[in-house]
Amino acid sequence: MKQKNNFVADTEIGVGQTNAWYIGGLDYNKSIAFYFDICNTAALANHHKVHVQFQTHYQHVNGTKRVRVTTVQRLMSNPDDLREMAYGFDQETAAVLLSRYSIFKTFSEDAMDVIRWLDRMLIKLVARFAEFKKDDPNSFKLSREFSLFPQFMFYLRRSPFLQTFNASPDES
Amino acid sequence: MTDSFGNPVFKESFKKFFEVDANGELKMGFLSKTTVTCSKEVKVAGAIG
Numbered sequence: 514m515k516q517k518n519n520f521v522a523d524t525e526i527g528v529g530q531t532n533a534w535y536i537g538g539l540d541y542n543k544s545i546a547f548y549f550d551i552c553n554t555a556a557l558a559n560h561h562k563v564h565v566q567f568q569t570h571y572q573h574v575n576g577t578k579r580v581r582v583t584t585v586q587r588l589m590s591n592p593d594d595l596r597e598m599a600y601g602f603d604q605e606t607a608a609v610l611l612s613r614y615s616i617f618k619t620f621s622e623d624a625m626d627v628i629r630w631l632d633r634m635l636i637k638l639v640a641r642f643a644e645f646k647k648d649d650p651n652s653f654k655l656s657r658e659f660s661l662f663p664q665f666m667f668y669l670r671r672s673p674f675l676q677t678f679n680a681s682p683d684e685s
Numbered sequence: 686m687t688d689s690f691g692n693p694v695f696k697e698s699f700k701k702f703f704e705v706d707a708n709g710e711l712k713m714g715f716l717s718k719t720t721v722t723c724s725k726e727v728k729v730a731g732a733i734g
Binding site (some may be wrong): 527532 | 695708710711712713714715716717718719720721722723724726727729730731732733734
C-alpha cells in the first residue's frame with residue numbers, strides 16, 4: 514500500500530516499503546511471511562523485549578466487518594552472544610522463509626543468480642555459527658539447531674522451484 | 686497428463702473451495718487489510734504471501 518512510516522525498514526524483502534497490505538481473499542490455509550529488520554542494535558540490551566502486532570481487518574461472508582489482532586512478544590538476545598542466538602534459531606522456519614524469499618526473487622532475477630545468492634547466504638550463516646579449525650574439514654561441527662538447515666538448502670536449490678531447466682513455462 | 690472438469694481431482698478441490706461451516710457460510714474472509722506495528726528496535730521489511 515506504500516504507506517511509509519516509522520515501522521518500515523529501508524531494506525525491502527518481498528512486498529515492502531509499507532506496513533499495510535491488502536489481501537483480496539483469506540482462508541484457513543492462507544499464510545503470509547512477514548520479514549523484519551533489526552535496527553538500532555546498540556539499544557538492544559540483553560534480553561530486551563520486542564513487540565509486534567498484526568491487525569487484520571476483513572469482511573466476513575455474511576457482510577460483517579471483523580478485526581483480528583495478534584500481538585507477539587519476542588525476547589531479543591545480545592548480538593554478540595552467538596551461542597544464545599543459535600539457541601533461538603528455528604531451522605524449519607528459516608528454511609520456509611528463505612524458500613519464500615528466493616522464489617520471490619526469481620520473479621525479478623535469473624534463477625541461477627538466486628541459487629548463487631542462496632549459497633552465499635548459507636555460507637555466511639555457517640561461517641558464523643559453525644565450529645571449525647582452519648584448513649581442517651574434519652573439525653567442522655554444526656550445533657543441533659542448524660543440523661538440518663544445510664540439507665534443506667540443498668534440496669531447495671535442486672528443487673523444480675529453482676531448477677527450471679527442461680520445464681515448460683506453465684510448469685515453472 | 687490429462688485434465689478435465691470431470692476429473693475427480695478437480696471436482697474434489699472445487700467442492701472444497703465452496704465448503705461451508707456450521708452456519709452455512711463460506712470459510713473465507715474478503716477485502717482484508719493487514720497492518721503491522723512493532724517496537725522501535727525492529728522494522729518491517731516486507732511480506733510474501
